[in-house]
Amino acid sequence: MILREAQKLILRYGYQKVTMTDIAKACQISRTTLYKSYPNKESIIVGLINEALEVNVKESEKLLMEHGTLKEKLVSFFDIWTIQPAASVIELEAGRDILMNVATYAPDAVAHHYEVFENMLTRLIEKEVKDEKHILSDDLAHILMVASKGLKASAESIDDLKRMINSLIAIVVAAVD
Template sequence: MARISAEQRKKIHETLLNKSKELFIQYGFSKTSIDDIVNACGIAKGSFYSYYPSKEELFYAVLRREEEIKNKIISEVMSESLPPKELLMRFFEISFKAIEENEFLQNLYQRGEYEKIVKRLPKELIDEHAKEDLESSLEFVKFLQEKGVTEEDPEIVIGLFRMIMLLPLHRQEIGEQTFLKTMKKMIESLSNDLTQHK
């Protein structure tokens, strides 16, 4: 059997990520099998394991790729020339919209599968992700502090950002009619509080 080229391998990997994402959105992690994934990709089951040792690690790769939107948002906000409060509100608004439009992240949290998947992942993957997430978040908070946005402890600021980012995933629980008004009010209040230095 002829060996596949690096280009072909890259193409298969991209198909694997795209097709599995579609299946995870449609059926959820638990109801999507490795057989479903390889059939959708048109590859042998053995080929799957040459890319990922488990369905959990494939899911994690899809998740990491979806979470790259965070770094794009940070880059976009850092390139803007706005007063402190407007800069912060812009960050929240862009982030809010990105999460609202991301079907994969919406389904992941609404189905309550995240914790279950994370428990099955190797500890080093989780630790690496946490470290990278903290580093990029700290870099952004430092940028905000240099712009005069906040004097708060960076850990508190990062915690507040995470809290706001998770709210769109609980839209139905909060209530469709009041959600947008509540979200707008929270973003405005938080932006005011973080830009009012003592």
């Protein structure tokens, strides 16, 4: 409940403007009770990031077990990790702030999120890319992770982000075929 209410407030007003008092009021709890669960706003952002991470890992584990082409798997992977999360916030003024600045609000949690993203992507690529292509799966996963960060930060709309991610996937598929 606390995370949901905090998320609503942050997406509506922005991280900088929302206070712990605002969150406690929205949850109809005392600030003391709130501080027992979350000592500061960063811990709330960390909680939200960790929830998303858990969902993304579960979905990615399923994806690793599925049959399909590299392109199909990459489309699904980027939908899970990039498109769906961005779609929920990209059109909101405060959501753009989150996309652009979340790494400054909770740097360790964001770094861990991208580390897991890259590891899951490496596993996906390893299953699909043949060794004789001389393309290292972990290098390719790292390049894709860095590119996805930049695309997410620069996209003006969700359609813009989808188009750029699809172009990125097309480049990768062409390179490994």
